[in-house]
Amino acid sequence: MGVEIGVQGTLDELGTPLRQVTFVVFDLETTGGSHLEHAITEIGAVKVRGGEVIGEFATLVDPGRPIPPFITVLTGITDAMVIAAPPIERVLPAFLEFAGGATLVAHNAPFDVGFIKASCQAHGYPPPANPVVDTADLARRVLTRDEVPNCKLSTLARVFRSATEPCHRALADARATVDVLHALIERVGSFGVQTLEELKGFVRAPTREQKRKRHLADGIPSVPGVYVFEDERGEALYVGKSGDLRQRVRSYFTASETRPRIREMIGIAERVRPIVCATGLEAEVRELRLIGSTKPRYNRRSRFPEKVVWLKLTDEPFPRLSIVREVKADRATYLGPFSSARGAEDARSALHEALPLRQCTERLSARVRRPACALAEMGRCGAPCEGRESADDYGRHVEDARGAMEHDPGPVFSALEARMRRLSDEQRYEEAAVDRDRLAVYVRTAARMQRLRSLTGIPELVAASPAFDGGWEIHVVRHGRLTAAGVMPRGAHPTPFVDALVATAETVTPGPGPLPAAIAEESECILRWLDSPGVRLVRVEGTWSQPARGAGRLKERIDLAYKGRDVRHPREGRPLR
Known part of the structure; x- marks a missing residue:
């Protein structure tokens, strides 16, 4: 009888080495952000193994419905482009065959994978069981805020010097994601990640510092409240809130906490101070107030509530739109708050596009005349400075502006939507995109202010x-x-x-x-x-009410157009996804 000799395996045999893994990096363009309500308009995919491209897949898809103007502006894909394209029921089996048993990769993978799974369910295919890697999650794990301001695909492609610039077309974005994936794999190699299994588990592994600081959660009560991470000098590093303080604080020292910035904070923290609250709402409010007063360096939001700006329809003989940092007890009309002056400027530009308000900054009166500017010759101002427009006539524009700021933004929305359609028909997509973003800022801010005023007036x-x-x-x-x-x-x-x-x-x-x-x-x-x-x-x-034709009805249309897109508002600087 022969003797079987055992042989110790190599480290590579403990998992699938990354150099042997076939990745299918893909991206979708869609008619909107929800796979329950919208459809795919384009699929692009790149198959890579060992750092080499071994195949590509790209096709437009007939969504079976009109493409919203906002999406056309964003992607450049028009109804005319997809009218002769195959429907998803013909494209889907080809894409699934291309993917095979490879590991799927996407940036913000839940969005793209969600659409693929929904299409499979709708057309009788089993959902893909492929492993999935999300480059956005991976980037958040290995990159710090000092290295990148955010983990958008466009930002990462620029930082890693991708050969392809993302442009919201499926194949181009997939190619850029390939470059980002390879750069991130190089980064995680320094953490000892060599296999697919290690890559998938990498984002879930707690750090040594997290394990060492677990004792900071000892003695935290299981009640609603606010918790404050403090350094050795008692300075607030991070403020948070929870309905169960003990459970939430303990989660910071487990594998579920993957944010690099927070892991860095845990390494500095020396204690956690609990503040017990009566209710969850009280905890949420106390958290905001503490962040605003102590300005912890590891909190990102609400640290500087005093830095908001407002758009003001001034209180003077010939009012104009002005950007200000203070709301005064005057008869002026205010729109806001905006987180930046650029956002307020966008809203002002949207109003100016629809209403012929003067844009000069001089104080005017019926007795003092000044030469008209070029806007008067373009028909965008009635030139009250020269006396071409009386105070009563100009006052009608002011009332329209006041109504658009406080009650009904419909006229402004209609004017910019018509301009966007014209620019889109002329294939001037970049200009249309600027108008789209200006309109989005204006409508969202108006909707927010109307909703706030319904409460603050009580x-x-x-x-x-x-x-x-x-x-x-x-x-x-x-x-x-x-x-x-x-x-x-x-x-x-x-x-x-x-x-x-x-x-x-x-x-x-x-x-x-x-x-x-x-x-x-x-x-x-x-x-x-x-x-x-x-x-x-x-x-x-008092009464609790909002305008019947308020901005909320238009905000829903704008939110649907932006939902699920890998874009951020260019003026406000916040991710929309």
């Missing part, structure tokens, strides 16, 4: 929501500011409890403008809570 509102133990969470809100929070025990009589909570609530003296008592983020937190299931109004002083 002197006092008391509302309640069911608590887990059968009691009620009660909140008192004055002019959009949370002034008291408490939990009424089960079986208690509500009237004395509410009366006591109102009596001890913070006194609020409202200031001017749409945000008289709190920052926008705090009032938005309250609005989200008021919209949640089970919330009941107990008392409302």
Whole structure:
């Protein structure tokens, strides 16, 4: 009988070496952001192995429906381009055959994979069981904020000097993603990642520092509240909130925490300070207020609420649109807040495109005449400076602007939509894209302000929501500011409890403008809570309403056009995805 001799395997045999893995890097263009409501218009894919391209797949797809103008502006794909293209039921089997058993790679993979799975389900194909690698997730794991401002495909392609520039066309974006993938694989090699299995598990592995600092979660209570990570000097590094402080703080020291910046913060932190709150809403509001007051360096949002800007329709004989940092107690009309002056400038440009308001900065009067500028000759201003337009005639434009800022943005939306269609028909997509983004800023800001004003105009509102133990969470809100929070025990009589909570609530003296008592983020937190299931109004002083033809109806159209796209708003600088 022979003796079987065991042989120790090599390290490569413990997994599939990355140099032997076949990757199919793909990208989709679609008619919108939801695979439940929208369709694929283009598929592009590149098959690579060992750093070499071994095949490409690219085709337009007939979505079976019109392509929205916003999407045409974004991608350059028109209805005419896809009219002769094959439908998805003919394209899908070819793409699945091309992918085979390879590892699928996409940037923001849930978006692209979601559309492929939905198409498979709709046409009787089993969903692909291929391994999936998301280059966006991988980039967030290995890159720091000091290296890249964000993990958008366009940013990473620029940082890694991709040979292809992403342009929202499927094959070009897939080629750029290939370059990004190879660059990221080089980065993770320094962490000892050599196999596909190690690559997939890399984003889930806790660091040595996370393991060493787990004791910081000891003694944290399991209640709603705010937690503050502090350094050895007691300086706030990071502020967060949770409905269960203990569970949330413990998650920072596990594999589920993959953000490089937060892992860096954990290495500096020496203690975690809990602040117990009565309700989840109180915790959310306290978090915002603490971030604004302490400005922790590892928090990204809401650190500088005082730096917002406003678009002001001035209070003068011939009003104009001005960008300001302060809301005053005057008769001017304000639109905002904007996170940057560039966003306010976009909204102003949108209004100027639709309304012939003057754009000069001099103070005008009926007695002082000045030479008209070129805008008058272009028909974009009635030249009140020269007396060509009377104060009454100009006043009608002012009222239209005031209505568009506060009530109905429809006329501005229609004017810019018509201009976008004309530019798109002329294939001037870049100019149309500028108008698209300006319109998006204007409509979103108007919708946000109208929603905020519906709450901040109420002197006092008391509302309640069911608590887990059968009691009620009660909140008192004055002019959009949370002034008291408490939990009424089960079986208690509500009237004395509410009366006591109102009596001890913070006194609020409202200031001017749409945000008289709190920052926008705090009032938005309250609005989200008021919209949640089970919330009941107990008392409302005044009326709670929004304009019947307000901006919210138009914001839905804009959000659908942007949803799921790998773009960020160029003026506001925030990712839309």
